[in-house]
Amino acid sequence: MIPRLGEIPLQRITARLLVDLYEDLLKTGSRTRGPLSAKSVRNIHGMIHQALGDAVRWGRLARSPADQATPPRRRPVEMKTWRAEELGTFLGHVREDRLSAAWLLLATTGMRRGELLGLRWEDVDLEAGRAAIRRTWIVVDGHAEASTPKTAKGRRTVPLAAETVAALKAHRVSQLEERVALGPGYQDSGLVFCREDGAPLHPDSLSQAFERRTAAAGLPRIRLHDVRHSYATVALRAGIPAKVVSEILGHANIGITLDTYSHVIPTMAEEAAATVAALILPSAASE
Structure with a gap:
């Protein structure tokens, strides 16, 4: 300036x-x-x-x-999401991908791009099926650098599905093979997801890889961050309590979750009304 x-x-x-x-x-x-x-x-x-x-x-x-100087307002970015079936189609398409475990982890936890790339093996407990979010990779002036989650809720532990744990175990074996093949030239960063030589993967490179695979799978174009939104939408529509979804996503408070995914709430309310009616009316009719 x-x-x-x-x-x-x-x-x-x-x-x-x-x-x-x-x-x-x-x-x-x-x-x-x-x-x-x-x-x-x-x-x-x-x-x-x-x-x-x-x-x-x-x-x-x-x-x-x-x-008296008003800064520009942040323009809202249109949220686009995939349905559960589309997420499944994408994961099937990238099943043999080197980063298949990364795509699966994003889709089944709603983890942010930077959080995924900041994961170290020491943060992942494959036996307990949990991953601790302690750091994140951000882009500053085009360069990637390590940082910490913005809020206390951002530092969290997320549960891993059995399929995700299996994928991570297979990914770890492949990573060890890459390390042996490269020998002394391998950079032992300890990162779960990195380049073939062990160096950190640039967040923008992951986004670009996602765009290419989305196009190859013939799916509607969305941003990598929209996979997070897709996870949340699918989870809420499946009946997962908003409080639980909020904690998994690392939102500062549940209000952010409810505001962000307000488009899902009306549908959930209608389904709740139908479910409660189905439980009550048969018993009322039999009396």
């Missing part, structure tokens, strides 16, 4: 100037990264707001122009 604001005296920075800056970042961005997302611009606004707030506290400004 120094090239944009660094040469402007504090007293000449106005709310209008900041809003124009935000709009320019949305349209053209930087030379290296291109247009920025609304989320990135909001982060920049946060840093500017803090800096100008400090200037007010230090007596350099009477008031902060950032207080």
Whole structure:
């Protein structure tokens, strides 16, 4: 931000100037990264707001122009999901894939992309059928780096289905074979899912691999993150309590789950009414 604001005296920075800056970042961005997302611009606004707030506290400004500058709102991304049958079709298509266990883990736990790539073998208890989410891989300026879950609920332990455990065991054997084949050149990162040489797998590479396999399977195009939404939708429609789904997904609170998947709730309510009626009416009719 120094090239944009660094040469402007504090007293000449106005709310209008900041809003124009935000709009320019949305349209053209930087030379290296291109247009920025609304989320990135909001982060920049946060840093500017803090800096100008400090200037007010230090007596350099009477008031902060950032207080009147409205950052761009985050545009909601349309959620697209697969039905249970489509998830099954995809998993059948990638059964022989090197990352078949990764696809299965995503589909059966709703795990985030970064959480999957942050998993280490020490986090996975194959005997108990559980995986502990302790770290995540994020993309910053195009580069992948390790981080920690954003909330306390993000640090969680998720249950693994028997089929997923079996797939992970087979994946571990294959990974050990790759390690032996490469010898000293293998990078022992301890990651469950990595490249053939053991190095961390870039999150964007996983997303691109998913796109290719989705197209090859002839399925409706969705984002990799939409597999998480698909899991949640299938689970809720199957009658899994929203509280349980929320805990598995690592949402900060159940309200996020209910808001995100509100489109599923009406159908669940109708099914609940029919189920309760079926339980009550036969007994009432027999009296």
